[in-house]
Amino acid sequence: MKEDETITIDKAPVPRGPYVHARKHGGLVYVTGQIGRDAKTGDFVKGGFEAEFNQAIDNLEEILKAAGSGLDRVVRAQIEFVDEKDLDSMNRIYGERFKEPLPARTSFGVAFLWKGAKVQIDCVASVDD
Amino acid sequence: MTDRRAVVSTRGPQPTATYPHANVQGGYVWVTAQAGRDPSNGEMVAGGLEGQLERAISNLEGILGDCGSSLDRVVKTMVMVVGDPREDVVDAVFARRFPNLPARTIFGVAFLAAEPGHEAVEVQLDCVASLD
Numbered sequence: 668m669k670e671d672e673t674i675t676i677d678k679a680p681v682p683r684g685p686y687v688h689a690r691k692h693g694g695l696v697y698v699t700g701q702i703g704r705d706a707k708t709g710d711f712v713k714g715g716f717e718a719e720f721n722q723a724i725d726n727l728e729e730i731l732k733a734a735g736s737g738l739d740r741v742v743r744a745q746i747e748f749v750d751e752k753d754l755d756s757m758n759r760i761y762g763e764r765f766k767e768p769l770p771a772r773t774s775f776g777v778a779f780l781w782k783g784a785k786v787q788i789d790c791v792a793s794v795d796d
Numbered sequence: 797m798t799d800r801r802a803v804v805s806t807r808g809p810q811p812t813a814t815y816p817h818a819n820v821q822g823g824y825v826w827v828t829a830q831a832g833r834d835p836s837n838g839e840m841v842a843g844g845l846e847g848q849l850e851r852a853i854s855n856l857e858g859i860l861g862d863c864g865s866s867l868d869r870v871v872k873t874m875v876m877v878v879g880d881p882r883e884d885v886v887d888a889v890f891a892r893r894f895p896n897l898p899a900r901t902i903f904g905v906a907f908l909a910a911e912p913g914h915e916a917v918e919v920q921l922d923c924v925a926s927l928d
Contacts, residue, residue: 694822742800742819743826743924754909762814768802772815773829773922775876776907793800793821 678729680704683781688730694796695742696734700789701726702781716753716785717760723788724764736792739766746774748786757786807858809833817859820927825863829876829922830855831908840916845882849875849889849919856923865925870898873923876905886919898923 673687679701682688689698703712703719706729712722728738744765748757757774770790780787802816808830811817818827832841832848835858841851857867875886881904890897908917 740800742821742824749906751907751909758813765814768800768819769814769816770802771817771819771826771828771922773874773876773920774909775829775905775920776909778906791826 674730674734676730676733677706678733679706679726680709689734691734691794694793696731696736696792696794698727698730698734698790698792700745700747700787701730702784702787704784711782711784716748716750717756719784720757720760720786720788721764723786724760727788727790731790731792734792734794736794738764740794741765741770741790741792743771743773744788744790746772746786746788747777747780748774749777749780750785751776753785803859803863805859805862807835807862808855809835809838812838818863820863823927824871825860825865825925825927827856827859827863827923827925829874829920830859831917831920845877845885845918846889848917849886849921850893852919852921853889853893856921860923860925863925863927865927867893867925868895869928870894870896870923870925872899872901873921875900875902875919875921876908877902877919878906878908878917879904 672691674689675687701723703722712718800821803818805817808817830852832851
């Protein structure tokens with residue numbers, strides 16, 4: 668069995684536990700949920716939901732690039748957020764950042780995320796083998 | 797690079813934000829989470845969790861059909877229920893609707909934001925299915 672290639676990079680916040688940023692298999696790359704932490708400091712970015720969501724997507728984008736993929740190759744995205752009032756902001760920013768052909772999307776409200784994060788996003792994207 | 801396309805079907809409720817019904821890539825169809833909305837008018841159907849789940853699965857079925865797949869080719873599904881997941885209700889619907897049982901993840905969520913009428917949404921489910 669060929670071992671899957673895994674990706675963990677400096678341009679996204681260091682993993683907090685025993686997991687990688689991404690793992691490739693079968694023409695796809697599976698990316699770990701990203702939150703609005705700055706890659707350099709590991710701290711949450713300031714500015715509330717919108718800043719956090721943009722930073723989380725930045726982190727996702729860096730990981731995808733390192734894997735040889737990109738935001739434009741995402742086939743499925745999953746978003747979890749804590750406050751229902753952030754729905755419109757979530758939809759707007761998502762619409763600004765993701766381009767055609769748009770991925771399938773699942774989003775839902777959760778009771779809590781790590782250390783008070785307001786939003787988290789993960790994805791599966793296509794990648795050249 | 798294999799072809800990859802976003803699909804908006806006439807057989808699912810029209811998307812209310814920037815997402816398609818599905819994305820097809822490399823032998824798989826990834827379907828956006830569907831709630832129990834009537835495709836003809838976007839309204840939530842009656843019948844609580846059971847009625848909504850039935851409709852949501854019908855929406856998946858229509859979307860999968862337009863993508864060249866079907867419910868019997870669903871590999872994995874994720875079911876999100878507001879509050880208590882009430883698995884006995886979900887199990888009964890799944891037993892009726894899925895001829896070849898998929899892998900399933902189910903959990904209770906804090907809220908589901910599937911406007912319009914989202915205050916009434918009790919359940920949504922998504923899936924990945926094969927094209928083979």
